[in-house]
Amino acid sequence: MARAAPAAARAASIISFLTAHRTRAFTISELVRHLGMNIASAHATLAVLCDFGFVVRDPVHRTYVLGPALAATGFATLEQHPAIEAALEQAELLADELGAEVGVTAIAGRDMVFLGRRGPEPLANAIGYAGDRSPLLAPFGAVFMAWADEDAVRAWLQRGAVTGRAAALYRRVLEEVRVRGFSVPMPAIVSPAVTKAIEHLRDEPGDAGAEHELTSALQQTDEMLLLLDPLSATDEIMFKTVAAPIFDAIGRVLLSMSITGPNHPVRVQDVFDLGQRLMQSTAIATRQARGRLPGWEHADAAMR
Numbered sequence: 001m002a003r004a005a006p007a008a009a010r011a012a013s014i015i016s017f018l019t020a021h022r023t024r025a026f027t028i029s030e031l032v033r034h035l036g037m038n039i040a041s042a043h044a045t046l047a048v049l050c051d052f053g054f055v056v057r058d059p060v061h062r063t064y065v066l067g068p069a070l071a072a073t074g075f076a077t078l079e080q081h082p083a084i085e086a087a088l089e090q091a092e093l094l095a096d097e098l099g100a101e102v103g104v105t106a107i108a109g110r111d112m113v114f115l116g117r118r119g120p121e122p123l124a125n126a127i128g129y130a131g132d133r134s135p136l137l138a139p140f141g142a143v144f145m146a147w148a149d150e151d152a153v154r155a156w157l158q159r160g161a162v163t164g165r166a167a168a169l170y171r172r173v174l175e176e177v178r179v180r181g182f183s184v185p186m187p188a189i190v191s192p193a194v195t196k197a198i199e200h201l202r203d204e205p206g207d208a209g210a211e212h213e214l215t216s217a218l219q220q221t222d223e224m225l226l227l228l229d230p231l232s233a234t235d236e237i238m239f240k241t242v243a244a245p246i247f248d249a250i251g252r253v254l255l256s257m258s259i260t261g262p263n264h265p266v267r268v269q270d271v272f273d274l275g276q277r278l279m280q281s282t283a284i285a286t287r288q289a290r291g292r293l294p295g296w297e298h299a300d301a302a303m304r
Contacts (some may be wrong), residue, residue, distance in 0.1 A: 001089040010045040018066050019131040025063035036206020087246055087255050088116055095119030096115035103261040110140050114212030137160040138170050139224040143243040143256045144214040161215040166222050173225045182244040182275035189240055193217040236265035242275050244282040251294035257282050
């Protein structure tokens with residue numbers, strides 16, 4: 001593993017933080033406090049980012065925001081990853097058809113980053129907002145991990161401090177997701193304690209205890225990811241989202257698309273139907289981006 005470059009890590013942290021808090025500007029003192037940086041190092045890093053136009057400083061208020069040069073970076077990213085545009089187009093079509101909120105999420109190193117939502121404006125911040133990040137730790141991101149290798153799955157479980165019975169359960173969930181083609185996170189995954197911990201981690205990424213607070217909140221219940229096999233078609237459940245993968249050219253999960261569930265119980269058969277409809281959209285996005293669907297014949301067999 002390559003050694004971390006502190007200057008590069010500082011620059012990435014600043015850009016990620018400003019992206020996740022795009023509605024406001026921050027002074028250098030605020031950035032230092034939120035990100036846990038040395039003020040001299042932060043000053044030097046911000047100077048370089050400003051020189052390249054990735055960050056802009058307001059000389060009156062002495063605050064920093066993202067710079068226009070990042071717009072060109074975004075356009076170039078869309079050209080290099082056509083799956084993003086394809087996914088957002090499919091999300092809009094699906095949201096119009098279902099009258100539901102549909103979101104698109106990508107892997108971002110050790111995190112997941114929310115790229116956008118389509119559909120009706122939610123009464124609550126159901127999925128997230130563009131630029132919002134969540135750590136890739138169990139049980140978050142099961143739809144990404146279901147097709148990952150054993151080392152990645154083990155790291156996912158370890159980062160979430162998941163062991164024993166819970167780890168065995170999550171491995172069963174990942175296997176089911178691979179077979180069926182979609183995951184079903186439950187409402188507990190956004191419980192008040194979990195939501196508060198995520199907000200703390202988002203606002204104070206430099207706090208060494210913030211991620212531990214999140215893993216502790218997640219361990220209060222194992223009802224985060226639903227196993228569908230033990231249920232009958234007529235059982236009724238509450239669910240948070242249904243999520244399905246979009247694959248890249250070598251069969252890796254690049255993006256996920258998710259449909260937000262209603263605030264009332266629905267039949268398990270309706271969840272299956274929703275998952276199958278979602279998979280049609282993610283398959284189209286994968287094909288449009290010249291991606292490959294690994295083992296999709298198993299999912300087709302399961303749906304039949």
